[in-house]
Amino acid sequence: MKRTKKERQQLLCDTIEQNPFVTDEQLASQFGVSVQTIRLDRMELSIPELRERIKDVASRNYENEVKSLPLDEVIGEIIDIELDQRAISIFDVRTEHVFQRNGIARGHHLFAQANSLAVAVINDELALTVKSNVVFLKPVKLGDRVVTKALVRGQHNEKNRTYIDVVSTVNNSTVFKGEFEMYRTKGVGEENETSN
Amino acid sequence: MKRTKKERQQLLCDTIEQNPFVTDEQLASQFGVSVQTIRLDRMELSIPELRERIKDVASRNYENEVKSLPLDEVIGEIIDIELDQRAISIFDVRTEHVFQRNGIARGHHLFAQANSLAVAVINDELALTVKSNVVFLKPVKLGDRVVTKALVRGQHNEKNRTYIDVVSTVNNSTVFKGEFEMYRTKGVGEENETSN
Numbered sequence: 001m002k003r004t005k006k007e008r009q010q011l012l013c014d015t016i017e018q019n020p021f022v023t024d025e026q027l028a029s030q031f032g033v034s035v036q037t038i039r040l041d042r043m044e045l046s047i048p049e050l051r052e053r054i055k056d057v058a059s060r061n062y063e064n065e066v067k068s069l070p071l072d073e074v075i076g077e078i079i080d081i082e083l084d085q086r087a088i089s090i091f092d093v094r095t096e097h098v099f100q101r102n103g104i105a106r107g108h109h110l111f112a113q114a115n116s117l118a119v120a121v122i123n124d125e126l127a128l129t130v131k132s133n134v135v136f137l138k139p140v141k142l143g144d145r146v147v148t149k150a151l152v153r154g155q156h157n158e159k160n161r162t163y164i165d166v167v168s169t170v171n172n173s174t175v176f177k178g179e180f181e182m183y184r185t186k187g188v189g190e191e192n193e194t195s196n
Numbered sequence: 197m198k199r200t201k202k203e204r205q206q207l208l209c210d211t212i213e214q215n216p217f218v219t220d221e222q223l224a225s226q227f228g229v230s231v232q233t234i235r236l237d238r239m240e241l242s243i244p245e246l247r248e249r250i251k252d253v254a255s256r257n258y259e260n261e262v263k264s265l266p267l268d269e270v271i272g273e274i275i276d277i278e279l280d281q282r283a284i285s286i287f288d289v290r291t292e293h294v295f296q297r298n299g300i301a302r303g304h305h306l307f308a309q310a311n312s313l314a315v316a317v318i319n320d321e322l323a324l325t326v327k328s329n330v331v332f333l334k335p336v337k338l339g340d341r342v343v344t345k346a347l348v349r350g351q352h353n354e355k356n357r358t359y360i361d362v363v364s365t366v367n368n369s370t371v372f373k374g375e376f377e378m379y380r381t382k383g384v385g386e387e388n389e390t391s392n
Contacts (some may be wrong), residue, residue, distance in 0.1 A: 069295060075304070099265060107325040108271070108308035115303050129303040133329045 008033070009041050019172070020053050021090075021147055026171070054079070054090065066120045068127040068184075074120050075112040076148060083123035084152055084162070084188050089113060091146045098142045105140035110176045114166040117150040118180040122162055126185045130161070134178040144170045153179075157187030204229070205237050215368070216249050217286075217343050222368065250275070250286065262316045264323040264380075270316050271308040272344065279319035280348055280358070280384050285309060287342040294338045301336035306372045310362040313346040314376040318358055322381045326357070330374040340366045353383030 003011070008031055015022060015030070024042075028035045042049065062071060062078050071078070076091035097109045111134060119127045140146060146168050154163040162184055168176035199207070204227055211218060211226070220238070224231045238245065258267055258274050267274070272287035293305045307330060315323045336342060342364050350359040356379055364372035 069297070073295065073302075099269065101265070102322070104324065106269075106308075107311050107328070108304055111307050111311075111328075112302075112304035115307075126298070128300065128335065129332050131329075131331050132303070132307075133327075135327050136325050139324065 003031070005041075009045055012038070012041050013045060013047070016047055016053075021050070021145075022172075023050055068119050068122045068124055069116070073116065075109070075116045076146070078117070078120060081121060083121065084155075085121070086152065087117050087121040087150045089117050089120075089148050091148065093140055093142055093144045093146065095142065103142040105142070105144070105146075107136055110136065110140060110146065110168060111178070113146060113148050114150070114168060114176065114178045115180065117148055118164045118166060118178075118182055121150050121152060121164060122182055122184050123188070124184040124186060126183075127162075128183045129180060130183050131181040132178060134176065136176055138170075138173065138175045140170055140175050146170055146175065148176075155188050160184050160187065162188070199227070201237075205241055208234070208237050209241060209243070212243055212249075217246070217341075218368070219246055264315050264318045264320055265312070269312065271305070271312045272342070274313070274316060277317060279317060280351075281317070282348065283313050283317040283346045285313050285316075285344050287344065289336055289338055289340045289342065291338065299338040301338070301340070301342075303332055306330075306332065306336060306342065306364060307374070309342060309344050310346070310364060310372065310374045311376065313344055314360045314362060314374075314378055317346050317348060317360065318378055318380050319384070320380040320382060322379075323358075324379045325376060326379050327377040328374060330372065332372055334366075334369065334371045336364075336366055336371050342366055342371065344372075351384050356380050356383065358384075 012027060015027065024035050024038045027038045062081055065081055067083065074089065076089035078087060078089045081087040091113045093105045097105050099106060115129055115132065148166060148168040150164050150166045152162060153165045160183055162182045164180045164182060166178040166180060167174055208223060211223065220231050220234045223234045258277055261277055262274065263279065270285065272285035274283060274285045277283040287309045289301045294301050311325055311328065344362060344364040346360050346362045348358060349361045358378045358380055360376045360378060362374040362376060363370055
């Protein structure tokens with residue numbers, strides 16, 4: 001069943017809204033049209049290209065939002081965050097992140113992106129990793145853009161713990177998963193002690 | 197019960213042989229004597245000081261020994277290795293490895309040292325991390341020397357897997373533990389394909 005142009009453009013809007021990181025190539029293959037058609041659709045709808053969409057979200061300032069560490073200590077770039085709820089970062093795999101021999105990203109860089117996002121999402125001045133279970137599902141290659149999402153799964157106020165699930169994807173395919181148990185100084189909803 | 201000098205010196209030799217990273221301060225406290233006494237004992241026994249002992253092991257060349265990655269890709273310095281059996285590395289925590297705010301070492305650097313040692317110990321041209329469970333037991337601080345030991349715990353030749361336990365210590369106190377499940381291209385004892 002061929003979609004009308006109007007239907008396709010509506011679907012395009014919805015898809016990009018749900019996943020701002022989708023490429024024109026992925027959209028073309030999903031809708032069974034050419035990449036050129038997608039580009040024309042985007043122009044008609046005034047949707048910027050992927051690179052611009054990413055720059056746009058990335059340029060938003062999270063410096064005052066993240067509590068647990070300075071933003072420049074986050075590995076990857078935070079593009080969305082809701083403290084104690086969820087966070088997203090992107091990380092571009094460059095030469096210095098891969099094994100020289102095979103161009104596969106080294107595990108500790110994926111771990112670093114996930115771990116620092118788990119720290120960043122916590123609404124506390126101090127957050128330390130206690131435990132972590134991680135799985136490397138697919139090799140990540142030089143040039144890949146890793147999109148990592150952290151989701152706060154649970155909380156144990158008496159033990160000062162926050163439990164976070166992290167999933168990293170490349171082109172919507174899961175490459176890495178991690179569970180992080182984090183220590184924090186105060187529970188969610190507890191008041192900050194203010195120093196007057 | 198006070199030991200004779202001869203007994204103490206014998207014990208000193210044994211202790212340093214078992215743990216070349218023990219400091220004079222630790223030995224003094226262990227034997228209930230002054231640091232000066234330990235230094236004199238070492239001189240009489242011609243045992244170099246800790247710094248020299250470490251330099252000595254570190255200067256040995258493992259370049260031809262490690263198969264799975266070039267030595268400069270190992271995080272930390274390998275000071276002992278027996279392929280498919282065990283390996284030891286040391287890692288000095290410097291400013292670039294700690295959180296600016298509190299001087300605590302960032303988790304991914306400890307992970308990186310452990311993970312790259314788990315890669316290095318494997319006697320194969322390719323070794324990739326599949327899974328990893330890690331625990332951060334004590335904060336590691338700026339200036340700490342982390343001694344990490346990897347021990348090959350098991351092997352599954354059909355699945356091309358090697359299981360490795362890693363323990364990191366600072367001043368003989370455990371700071372980090374990890375289990376690593378590694379993928380390799382061939383099982384232990386299987387022949388390398390030689391290209392003639």
